[in-house]
Amino acid sequence: MLTECMQVIAGAWAPNVIWSLRAGPRRFNELKSDIPPVSSKVLSARLSELESRGVLLRHVRPTSPPSVEYELTDLGLELIPALEAIVQVGHKLKQLQGYQFEQDAAE
Amino acid sequence: MLTECMQVIAGAWAPNVIWSLRAGPRRFNELKSDIPPVSSKVLSARLSELESRGVLLRHVRPTSPPSVEYELTDLGLELIPALEAIVQVGHKLKQLQGYQFEQDAAE
DNA sequence: CCGAATCCAGCGAGATACTG
DNA sequence: CAGTATCTCGCTGGATTCGG
Secondary structure (H helix, E strand, O other), X not given: OHHHHHHHHXXXXXXXXXXXXXXXXXXXXXXXXXOOOOOHHHHHHXXXXXXXXXXXXXXXXXXXXXXXXXXXOHHHHOHHHHHHHHHHHXXXXXXXXXXXXXXXXXX | OHHHHHHHHOOOOHXXXXXXXXXXXXXXXXXXXXXXXXXXXXXXXXXXXXXXXXXXXXXXXXXXXXXEEEEEOHHHXXXXXXXXXXXXXXXXXXXXXXXXXXXXXXX
């Protein structure tokens, strides 16, 4: 069970995508800006995976230039507290024993 | 921040190890039995990583044959609710839209 | 029983370039 | 703007073997 369920947030930058969407819908290039090291290819792959898993929704607006918005589903929103809990533990580990993390500007 | 904190549960079978230890201390081969597909090498690697990160403790008992127990630290225990939340979402996705998971005997 | 050492293969991520 | 198409490369995990 655990292993399969973990697939929901598997893949590079998947947690970051969910994290970036926690405050509301965002567009492709906004997400790309939120997560500088991610490439278009990988971001695109992750978004389509997360969509097919029911974590997020994709809205295409027939404007010119094209505009696509992504937002979390109700189920996707339920992942936020989980990620927050992990971040909490990470923080405490950092403080308690000076565990070295790499630099990362994003909250 | 998120990215570094996620490192705490990174690596194959790391979440499973934490999951298996949630009910109390377990020995190396018990963990290996709990997580059939994991190899000794990887389990060993993961345990030492998780130990160095402060997620779990390693107790060596000077018996013969050797006996080593692993148990979660307080910080490690804080990860349990996070994993449970993810499992909850996984379950709901499975039910709501018949998303196909692979077979897995473990709870 | 609990690992460490070695070797190897695969997959997935990164870079780059291109399109509607 | 929002992706897709290739290609390469490196890491990580699997299998196996050996040791305290």
